[in-house]
Amino acid sequence: MTQTLLSINGLTKAYPGVVANDDVSFDIGVGEVHALLGENGAGKSTLVKMIYGLVKPDAGTMTLRSQPFAPPEPRSARADGIAMVFQHFSLFEALNVAENVALGMENPPPMRDLARRIREVSETYGLPLDPYRVVGDLSAGERQRVEIIRCLLQDPKLLIMDEPTSVLTPQEVEILFETLRKLSAEGTAILYISHKLEEIRALCDAATILRLGKVVGSCIPRDTTARDMAEMMVGSSLKTPEPSNRTLGDVALDITGLSVASPSEFGTSLKNIHLTLQQGEVLGIGGVAGNGQDELLAALSGEIRSAPDAIKLNGAPIGHLGPNPRRALGLLAAPEERLGHAAAPDMSLTENALLTGSVRKGLASNGFLKWGATQEFAEAIIKAFDVRTPGPANAARSLSGGNLQKFVIGREVLQDPKVLVVNQPTWGVDAAAAAAIRQAILDLAGGGAAVLVISQDLDELMEISGRFAALNEGRLSDIRPTDTLTVEEIGLMMGGAHGMEVAHV
Amino acid sequence: MDLSSINPVLLVASLMVAATPILLAAIGELVVEKAGVLNLGVEGMMITGAICGFALAVETGSPLVGFVSAAIGGALLSLLFVILTQYALANQVASGLALTLFGLGFSALLGQDYVGLKPPATPRLDIPVLSDLPVVGPILFSHDPVLYLGIALTAAVWAVLKFTRVGLVLRAVGENHDAAHALGYKVVRIRVLAIMFGGACAGLGGAYISLIRVPQWTEGMTAGVGWIALALVVFASWKPWRALLGAYLFGGVTVMQLNLQAAGVAIPVEYLAMSPYLITIVVLVILSADKSSAPASLGRIFHASN
Numbered sequence: 001m002t003q004t005l006l007s008i009n010g011l012t013k014a015y016p017g018v019v020a021n022d023d024v025s026f027d028i029g030v031g032e033v034h035a036l037l038g039e040n041g042a043g044k045s046t047l048v049k050m051i052y053g054l055v056k057p058d059a060g061t062m063t064l065r066s067q068p069f070a071p072p073e074p075r076s077a078r079a080d081g082i083a084m085v086f087q088h089f090s091l092f093e094a095l096n097v098a099e100n101v102a103l104g105m106e107n108p109p110p111m112r113d114l115a116r117r118i119r120e121v122s123e124t125y126g127l128p129l130d131p132y133r134v135v136g137d138l139s140a141g142e143r144q145r146v147e148i149i150r151c152l153l154q155d156p157k158l159l160i161m162d163e164p165t166s167v168l169t170p171q172e173v174e175i176l177f178e179t180l181r182k183l184s185a186e187g188t189a190i191l192y193i194s195h196k197l198e199e200i201r202a203l204c205d206a207a208t209i210l211r212l213g214k215v216v217g218s219c220i221p222r223d224t225t226a227r228d229m230a231e232m233m234v235g236s237s238l239k240t241p242e243p244s245n246r247t248l249g250d251v252a253l254d255i256t257g258l259s260v261a262s263p264s265e266f267g268t269s270l271k272n273i274h275l276t277l278q279q280g281e282v283l284g285i286g287g288v289a290g291n292g293q294d295e296l297l298a299a300l301s302g303e304i305r306s307a308p309d310a311i312k313l314n315g316a317p318i319g320h321l322g323p324n325p326r327r328a329l330g331l332l333a334a335p336e337e338r339l340g341h342a343a344a345p346d347m348s349l350t351e352n353a354l355l356t357g358s359v360r361k362g363l364a365s366n367g368f369l370k371w372g373a374t375q376e377f378a379e380a381i382i383k384a385f386d387v388r389t390p391g392p393a394n395a396a397r398s399l400s401g402g403n404l405q406k407f408v409i410g411r412e413v414l415q416d417p418k419v420l421v422v423n424q425p426t427w428g429v430d431a432a433a434a435a436a437i438r439q440a441i442l443d444l445a446g447g448g449a450a451v452l453v454i455s456q457d458l459d460e461l462m463e464i465s466g467r468f469a470a471l472n473e474g475r476l477s478d479i480r481p482t483d484t485l486t487v488e489e490i491g492l493m494m495g496g497a498h499g500m501e502v503a504h505v
Numbered sequence: 506m507d508l509s510s511i512n513p514v515l516l517v518a519s520l521m522v523a524a525t526p527i528l529l530a531a532i533g534e535l536v537v538e539k540a541g542v543l544n545l546g547v548e549g550m551m552i553t554g555a556i557c558g559f560a561l562a563v564e565t566g567s568p569l570v571g572f573v574s575a576a577i578g579g580a581l582l583s584l585l586f587v588i589l590t591q592y593a594l595a596n597q598v599a600s601g602l603a604l605t606l607f608g609l610g611f612s613a614l615l616g617q618d619y620v621g622l623k624p625p626a627t628p629r630l631d632i633p634v635l636s637d638l639p640v641v642g643p644i645l646f647s648h649d650p651v652l653y654l655g656i657a658l659t660a661a662v663w664a665v666l667k668f669t670r671v672g673l674v675l676r677a678v679g680e681n682h683d684a685a686h687a688l689g690y691k692v693v694r695i696r697v698l699a700i701m702f703g704g705a706c707a708g709l710g711g712a713y714i715s716l717i718r719v720p721q722w723t724e725g726m727t728a729g730v731g732w733i734a735l736a737l738v739v740f741a742s743w744k745p746w747r748a749l750l751g752a753y754l755f756g757g758v759t760v761m762q763l764n765l766q767a768a769g770v771a772i773p774v775e776y777l778a779m780s781p782y783l784i785t786i787v788v789l790v791i792l793s794a795d796k797s798s799a800p801a802s803l804g805r806i807f808h809a810s811n
Contacts, residue, residue, distance in 0.1 A: 103690075
């Protein structure tokens with residue numbers, strides 16, 4: 001390795017009740033691509049916030065180019081050549097690209113010069129952008145380009161990227177990696193946070209693994225298998241979900257020519273969707289976020305109504321029915337957004353169990369609620385899905401993401417659905433919980449139910465689904481068996497590279 | 506009915522006077538809302554400014570001292586809103602309503618000894634030749650300085666929001682306070698300054714009523730002008746020049762209908778009295794059809810989680 005750029009020594013940060021970082025130490029070399037690995041809550045975000053000056057460490061020191069480094073605020077971190085691309089975009093939707101870039105710079109040049117430089121840099125790195133477009137109109141991939149270009153214009157020495165590929169197609173990821181390799185060859189160090197292990201193996205020179213705030217190991221990703229890295233993250237061996245018998249029955253769900261307008265102004269309308277789903281089958285729907293996934297779930301759950309014949313459940317037209325009649329017929333759904341859509345944040349788990357379970361589990365009679373039966377149902381979910389919570393009286397908000405997701409999926413699975421539709425079942429969930437949820441989906445299909453999984457995690461879809469299709473701008477691609485698909489083909493089904501090019505320099 | 510008694514030149518000149526308090530308060534509130542804060546206490550800050558300005562102008566004999574202390578009084582009262590919403594993280598709607606009620610009561614208490622007094626007159630601009638021109642003279646060159654200040658403030662706010670870095674940061678804070686915080690901008694500090702600016706502008710607007718438009722002090726004399734200013738900001742789509750247009754339109758129709766009443770037009774007084782509200786709303790609703798929306802963080806409480 002060449003000389004050290006940033007050296008971290010014994011960084012510690014505690015919040016009330018939890019130690020986010022405990023004596024964390026590692027080095028990043030000049031031009032090195034360094035991966036930071038860990039489950040949710042392992043302390044990755046806190047660590048990079050300390051490097052970027054957003055959080056002050058309780059103990060420990062950092063040295064940058066052999067000089068003591070303790071940024072009191074992001075401004076001074078930026079002045080020292082540290083730039084960060086955030087996990088949740090830190091963009092201003094009502095402002096245009098150039099204004100967004102200017103806000104991330106210390107001494108921005110006048111707007112006209114800045115617009116010209118944005119064009120130059122964006123074309124040099126194959127990330128074309130119009131500086132005068134309003135960010136609210138851009139796609140997720142284009143928004144990320146804005147963030148990256150904002151960083152590149154400051155000529156950073158260390159670029160921190162927090163889960164940058166979660167919103168990109170495989171082709172876009174490839175182009176991003178080309179850009180990052182180019183930057184690394186020019187001497188820019190990159191600290192890369194991700195839980196996509198194959199990406200880390202393809203890109204990174206070194207990796208540091210965090211678990212519960214402590215460094216538990218480091219490795220050279222090229223020479224380590226993804227499985228070994230995952231087990232270091234989790235701290236125990238992982239079970240790969242196993243499909244039960246895959247015998248397919250009759251057609252359970254039949255969608256013919258489904259077209260619905262999106263209820264939200266910035267949403268994507270569904271255009272002429274056709275698909276059939278058989279009993280015992282898991283069908284995976286991929287695609288970049290915002291291409292109609294939310295609308296498809298809403299059209300199936302009954303939040304958006306359609307023509308009666310567009311959706312048929314076991315041969316009966318249900319397109320005109322609302323959510324509760326559909327639940328009664330056995331079509332259940334678990335939406336993506338856990339807090340606010342799948343669960344009411346400030347209501348208890350018992351109340352949340354009642355909200356979707358009352359129809360199929362008979363938890364209400366003549367308008368009166370059966371609290372005893374409901375509580376038993378909630379306890380059954382907690383027990384069957386290993387939800388870590390003191391009890392069903394706790395508010396949904398108090399659960400961690402993974403635990404609440406297990407509860408939300410378990411609530412639908414235990415209602416014995418004939419067809420289950422889930423959107424992003426393991427989004428933001430740690431590896432162990434994700435494996436448990438996937439296993440539950442496979443077991444449900446093994447029991448004869450049909451499952452439609454909408455997800456942006458392609459590895460997940462390849463693992464659990466028998467057939468795959470992609471949503472692109474509200475249209476569904478052909479449905480193909482997963483075992484014959486290549487990554488290349490999946491990328492094309494998802495809509496290709498959305499106008500990105502490989503870096504020109 | 507005798508419409509010839511209405512003098513168009515005087516009408517225009519007096520509509521500018523009628524519009525200025527609304528304009529001052531609206532421009533201040535526009536800056537506050539652009540920073541993502543909804544302060545419903547405009548009425549309370551105006552009436553506080555009105556009595557502070559009136560009292561000090563009477564005591565010192567100087568209208569200038571009156572206007573300066575009105576701005577200070579409005580800004581000081583807005584500090585109460587700052588403490589409630591920016592530090593105690595209280596609900597902005599409730600805090601703003603409380604501020605209005607408090608301001609109305611507090612000003613009545615302060616003003617007990619000033620009922621029936623006459624304030625010193627504010628000198629008007631008198632430029633040789635220019636002020637004596639027919640038509641143009643009375644409309645453009647013989648007003649009091651505060652009226653010109655209102656127009657200058659509109660231009661300044663427009664230019665600062667559009668062309669300067671301070672304006673960009675202010676808009677960014679109002680648009681997405683979490684992202685602005687992540688980039689290292691001081692969200693609370695920027696909002697506190699914006700709220701105080703809004704308070705000072707509202708105070709000036711109030712003093713304009715008590716020192717120039719109706720030169721006297723009576724309890725509750727702002728009579729809803731603060732609420733009109735609040736509505737104007739929304740209907741003007743948070744654009745300074747549209748706020749000016751709306752204020753002048755409202756002032757114009759108000760003066761016009763008073764003139765029509767005096768001229769004895771055969772329309773019931775109630776219809777004339779409601780016309781300023783109706784016409785202003787209709788025009789601004791048509792103008793605001795271009796979808797420019799509210800600052801995205803408007804009214805949301807900011808809490809730096811780390």
